[in-house]
Amino acid sequence: MHDIPRFSADEARRRVDGFHELFYYRRLWDTTRWMGVQVYKCPFDLWIYQEILFTERPSIVIECGTAQGGTALYLAHMYDLMGAEGRVVTIDIEPSAAAPRHPRITYVHGSSVDPGTFERVRAGLKPGDRPLVILDSLHNKDHVLAELRLWHSLVPAGGLMIVEDTNINGHPVYTDFAPDQGPGAWEAVDAFLAEHPEFEVDEAPERLLMTFNPRGYLRRRPAGT
Numbered sequence: 670m671h672d673i674p675r676f677s678a679d680e681a682r683r684r685v686d687g688f689h690e691l692f693y694y695r696r697l698w699d700t701t702r703w704m705g706v707q708v709y710k711c712p713f714d715l716w717i718y719q720e721i722l723f724t725e726r727p728s729i730v731i732e733c734g735t736a737q738g739g740t741a742l743y744l745a746h747m748y749d750l751m752g753a754e755g756r757v758v759t760i761d762i763e764p765s766a767a768a769p770r771h772p773r774i775t776y777v778h779g780s781s782v783d784p785g786t787f788e789r790v791r792a793g794l795k796p797g798d799r800p801l802v803i804l805d806s807l808h809n810k811d812h813v814l815a816e817l818r819l820w821h822s823l824v825p826a827g828g829l830m831i832v833e834d835t836n837i838n839g840h841p842v843y844t845d846f847a848p849d850q851g852p853g854a855w856e857a858v859d860a861f862l863a864e865h866p867e868f869e870v871d872e873a874p875e876r877l878l879m880t881f882n883p884r885g886y887l888r889r890r891p892a893g894t
């Protein structure tokens with residue numbers, strides 16, 4: 670019989686970070702697919718997305734950074750499985766011609782830091798919509814901070830905004846993608862929270878330990894708090 674190990678917080682962090690580095694540097698996120706479509710995510714985060722969609726029931730997901738459309742399709746399929754109303758608007762500066770078609774998905778061609786793009790998406794919202802915002806385009810600090818400043822206004826009281834890839838710049842990994850080297854999404858979150866005390870880090874979505882978005886699940890405080 671083995672004793673069940675009790676990991677100290679430091680030991681748990683060391684082990685999780687080790688696996689994170691292994692997964693990241695082997696580029697396993699680069700070969701992950703949903704229904705055959707590339708999805709640049711850690712599967713643990715996709716699972717958490719499913720939990721968030723089911724429990725929080727956002728009426729619309731706004732994703733900055735479509736790539737091949739794998740996450741947009743995943744979210745659309747989750748809405749299908751839930752039998753719920755829900756749509757996905759996904760924005761990219763370089764749209765993929767091969768992106769999957771699905772009646773719930775709307776593709777928007779533009780830059781996520783262009784106020785004109787923001788306005789097009791905002792104009793398409795319906796009264797009472799409760800958007801979930803996902804920032805997953807470029808991941809350098811200046812770009813993410815510009816996105817946060819633009820898109821946070823669509824997040825309802827108690828709602829979530831997810832900042833992807835806060836793991837770069839040593840949290841715990843480093844990227845070799847030139848525009849995203851140096852201060853990144855983690856540092857953008859710090860700067861944004863200093864400006865916007867109405868948002869806070871929600872640690873609950875980090876429950877599975879392994880996430881590409883440490884301190885990246887931001888919640889707007891509920892009204893009256």
Ligand SMILES: C[S@@+](CC[C@H](N)C(=O)[O-])C[C@H]1O[C@@H](n2cnc3c(N)ncnc32)[C@H](O)[C@@H]1O
Nearest residue numbers: 708709734735736740761762763780781805806
């Ligand atoms: C990390 S990938 C997105 C991954 C996708 N969300 C997924 O989960 O599979 C980043 C995408 O951001 C796009 N991108 C880069 N700069 C952008 C900008 N200024 N506005 C919108 N999209 C941008 C790139 O073309 C690329 O497709």
